[in-house]
Amino acid sequence: LSAPRSIEAEGRNRLVLKLQSIFSLSSSDEQRIRALPMRIERLAKGRDIVSDGERPKECCAVLEGFLCRYKVHPEGRRQIFSLHYAGDLPDLQSLYLRRMDHSLATLTPAWLGYVPHAVLLRMIDKAPHIRDALWRDTLIDAAIFREAILNIGQRSSYARIAHVFCEMAVRAKSVRLNDGNSYLLPLTQIDLADHTGMTPVHVNRMLAKLRAEKLIAKRGRTLTILDWDALVEAGEFDAAYLHRQLQ
Amino acid sequence: LSAPRSIEAEGRNRLVLKLQSIFSLSSSDEQRIRALPMRIERLAKGRDIVSDGERPKECCAVLEGFLCRYKVHPEGRRQIFSLHYAGDLPDLQSLYLRRMDHSLATLTPAWLGYVPHAVLLRMIDKAPHIRDALWRDTLIDAAIFREAILNIGQRSSYARIAHVFCEMAVRAKSVRLNDGNSYLLPLTQIDLADHTGMTPVHVNRMLAKLRAEKLIAKRGRTLTILDWDALVEAGEFDAAYLHRQLQ
DNA sequence: CGCCTATTTGATCTGATTCAAACAATGTGG
DNA sequence: CCACATTGTTTGAATCAGATCAAATAGGCG
Numbered sequence: 125l126s127a128p129r130s131i132e133a134e135g136r137n138r139l140v141l142k143l144q145s146i147f148s149l150s151s152s153d154e155q156r157i158r159a160l161p162m163r164i165e166r167l168a169k170g171r172d173i174v175s176d177g178e179r180p181k182e183c184c185a186v187l188e189g190f191l192c193r194y195k196v197h198p199e200g201r202r203q204i205f206s207l208h209y210a211g212d213l214p215d216l217q218s219l220y221l222r223r224m225d226h227s228l229a230t231l232t233p234a235w236l237g238y239v240p241h242a243v244l245l246r247m248i249d250k251a252p253h254i255r256d257a258l259w260r261d262t263l264i265d266a267a268i269f270r271e272a273i274l275n276i277g278q279r280s281s282y283a284r285i286a287h288v289f290c291e292m293a294v295r296a297k298s299v300r301l302n303d304g305n306s307y308l309l310p311l312t313q314i315d316l317a318d319h320t321g322m323t324p325v326h327v328n329r330m331l332a333k334l335r336a337e338k339l340i341a342k343r344g345r346t347l348t349i350l351d352w353d354a355l356v357e358a359g360e361f362d363a364a365y366l367h368r369q370l371q
Numbered sequence: 372l373s374a375p376r377s378i379e380a381e382g383r384n385r386l387v388l389k390l391q392s393i394f395s396l397s398s399s400d401e402q403r404i405r406a407l408p409m410r411i412e413r414l415a416k417g418r419d420i421v422s423d424g425e426r427p428k429e430c431c432a433v434l435e436g437f438l439c440r441y442k443v444h445p446e447g448r449r450q451i452f453s454l455h456y457a458g459d460l461p462d463l464q465s466l467y468l469r470r471m472d473h474s475l476a477t478l479t480p481a482w483l484g485y486v487p488h489a490v491l492l493r494m495i496d497k498a499p500h501i502r503d504a505l506w507r508d509t510l511i512d513a514a515i516f517r518e519a520i521l522n523i524g525q526r527s528s529y530a531r532i533a534h535v536f537c538e539m540a541v542r543a544k545s546v547r548l549n550d551g552n553s554y555l556l557p558l559t560q561i562d563l564a565d566h567t568g569m570t571p572v573h574v575n576r577m578l579a580k581l582r583a584e585k586l587i588a589k590r591g592r593t594l595t596i597l598d599w600d601a602l603v604e605a606g607e608f609d610a611a612y613l614h615r616q617l618q
Numbered sequence: 619c620g621c622c623t624a625t626t627t628g629a630t631c632t633g634a635t636t637c638a639a640a641c642a643a644t645g646t647g648g
Numbered sequence: 649c650c651a652c653a654t655t656g657t658t659t660g661a662a663t664c665a666g667a668t669c670a671a672a673t674a675g676g677c678g
Contacts, residue, residue: 177611195517197525198607205517217514220507225514225612259506260467262513267464267472269516270442270452277523277568278444281666312624321524323667328626344675360445364424365472528634559656570635575658591643625674635664642657648650 131235132164135187135210138299142211145298145368146264147257156251162237173215173228173236180218182238186210189234190310194318195226204319206268207231207292207311211299216262219244232310232345260367267365276321279360282330284320286359289340293349294363305352310345334358378482379411382434382457385546389458392545392615393511394504403498409484420462420475420483427465429485433457436481437557441565442473451566453515454478454539454558458546463509466491479557479592507614514612523568526607529577531567533606536587540596541610552599557592581605 136158143149143157162185167173174180176195191208193215205226208214215228219241248255271291275284289309296307313331317324334340339355341348349355383405390396390404409432414420421427423442438455440462452473455461462475466488495502515538522534536556543554560578564571581587586602588595596602 193517195521197521199525201525203521203524205520217510220503221510221514221614223611223614225614226517256467259509262506263464263467263509266509266513266516267468269513269520270440270473272520273452273516273523274442274444274450276520277450278446278448313626314624324625325627325668326666328624329666332626364470367468367470367472560658561656571657572636572659573634576634579658619678621677623674623676625672627670627672629669631666631668633665633667636662638660638662640657640659642655644653644655646651646653648652 131188132162132237135185135235135237136160138187138209138211138301139185139213141299142209143257143261147260148369149257150253153251153253153257156247156254160237160239160247161243162239164235164237167230167234167236169230169232169234171230173230174218174224175227176224178224179222180215180224180241182240183213183215183218183244184228185237185239186212186214187235187237189230189236190232190308191228191234192231192315192319193226193228202318203321204315205272206265207319209295209299209301209308213258213261216258217265231315264367267367271365281320281322281326282333283359284322285316285327285330285334286339286355287361288316288320288359289334289347289349290356290359290361290363291366293347293352294366294368298368305350306346306348308345309342309347378435379409379484382432382482382484383407385434385456385458385548386432386460388546390504390508394507395616396504397500400498400500400504403494403501407484407486407494408490409486411482411484414477414481414483416477416479416481418477420477421465421471422474423471425471426469427462427471427488429487430460430462430465430491431475432484432486433459433461434482434484436477436483437479437555438475438481439478439562439566440473440475449565450568451562452519453512454566456542456546456548456555460505460508463505464512478562511614514614518612528567528569528573529580530606531569532563532574532577532581533586533602534608535563535567535606536581536594536596537603537606537608537610538613539594540599541613541615545615552597553593553595555592556589556594 140154140157173184186208188210191214193205194202196202248258275287292309293307296302301308313327314324317327339351339358341350387401387404420431433455435457438461440452441449443449522531539556540554543549548555560574561571564574586598586605588597
């Protein structure tokens with residue numbers, strides 16, 4: 125059950141790609157990241173990595189797979205806050221917020237690299253540039269949350285779906301998980317519904333509309349964008365909030 | 372037009388109270404905060420402090436008044452992301468995200484203390500504890516955004532309003548802006564609508580219901596909580612996400 | 619193959635929006 | 649300090665986007 129070398133290497137690559145997409149890393153900082161000691165583990169899909177209320181002692185890096193952060197509402201409904209590709213550090217905030225106020229789970233089988241808080245704290249103490257990159261990452265995280273508030277609070281259900289597809293297209297591209305106009309988006313319609321505050325039935329109908337209007341195609345876990353400009357317009361998408369470095 | 376000494380002193384006090392509510396500050400760190408050089412300014416209500424797209428060179432501390440962060444949706448609708456009392460540093464993220472992806476504005480006349488980025492960067496370099504406190508503050512900010520996503524995405528309109536009243540009660544208390552069960556909440560129903568993703572008309576009806584059921588009373592800018600337990604239940608409120616230090 | 623999980627479609631219902639108008643409160647200048 | 653303008657609140661009626669309920673169909677996968 126130990127990780128094939130290639131998975132670990134590719135995961136570390138995406139970690140570097142992700143950070144480079146939001147910050148200029150020096151080559152020595154890049155080396156530190158590549159050398160970061162990790163406990164590597166595989167998790168099946170639908171499993172919690174950390175759960176609401178826990179006090180984790182490590183952060184997790186996504187080496188492969190697709191995760192989400194979510195919280196379950198008293199009446200049993202799940203709200204997905206954000207989605208995470210390989211390269212992301214989705215629970216960085218646990219470094220300074222001891223107790224989880226939400227859960228982190230796999231949406232597909234995933235390979236994860238666990239880094240103890242103590243190790244991370246030592247690294248950011250020695251490499252202030254990496255600290256700044258990580259702080260910036262958590263701030264972009266917050267910007268993504270703000271956009272989600274706007275998405276759910278103000279946009280029509282049709283636009284909400286289009287917006288998610290635009291955002292994830294940009295983020296997939298940052299870590300080279302796209303293939304031309306196609307990219308990996310292993311979300312069920314139920315997941316999409318939980319992310320956009322809609323019902324699965326209504327997601328299905330809006331998806332049908334997006335397909336009918338030839339903006340996208342979706343086959344299994346692959347989403348193909350057929351008309352980027354039209355999708356951007358439909359989702360009222362402006363990538364500024366993702367704060368990418370000029371690429 | 373210069374700030375009365377008392378307003379500045381009280382504002383700095385609330386800044387310290389706010390940070391102490393989320394972090395343990397040493398007395399030397401407290402002194403640094405109290406001595407932080409600021410350019411103090413008064414702003415009328417309804418004015419932008421920083422606007423979407425700008426590249427501010429300073430952060431602002433709220434010394435007195437009530438602010439909101441918001442973004443205007445293409446069709447002209449405003450989404451309010453968060454509300455800010457005296458003691459808050461609502462645009463700390465501009466330290467690491469150069470370009471604003473939303474706006475910050477006054478909801479009441481306000482006194483603000485502007486601190487240049489360079490000054491802040493120097494301070495957090497010399498006082499790593501303050502840096503950690505500020506990082507933690509931005510992380511709690513993100514937690515508040517997550518809760519707003521859950522609020523708008525999953526809760527009924529009645530619960531949404533109740534939830535906002537609970538959150539703001541806790542936050543007002545942290546900086547001593549409450550008076551027993553009453554606290555300052557200078558929001559119009561339009562502001563509340565823009566914050567909760569509802570229409571003003573519907574906010575009005577839900578407010579009437581909260582009053583009819585004797586959970587709250589609202590007179591002008593003061594909100595009085597008549598039945599805290601019932602309000603918490605109505606809003607499905609759990610303060611864990613605010614990550615307050617044990618008080 | 620057969621089970622389980624997801625997707626699709628149709629019919630009905632409802633919470634919230636929209637439109638409209640009256641009313642109250644607040645602020646401003648003469 | 650009052651007249652008037654402006655902004656915010658309240659109420660009613662019509663309408664609609666999206667939810668709910670139900671059932672059929674299609675895909676994965678052991």
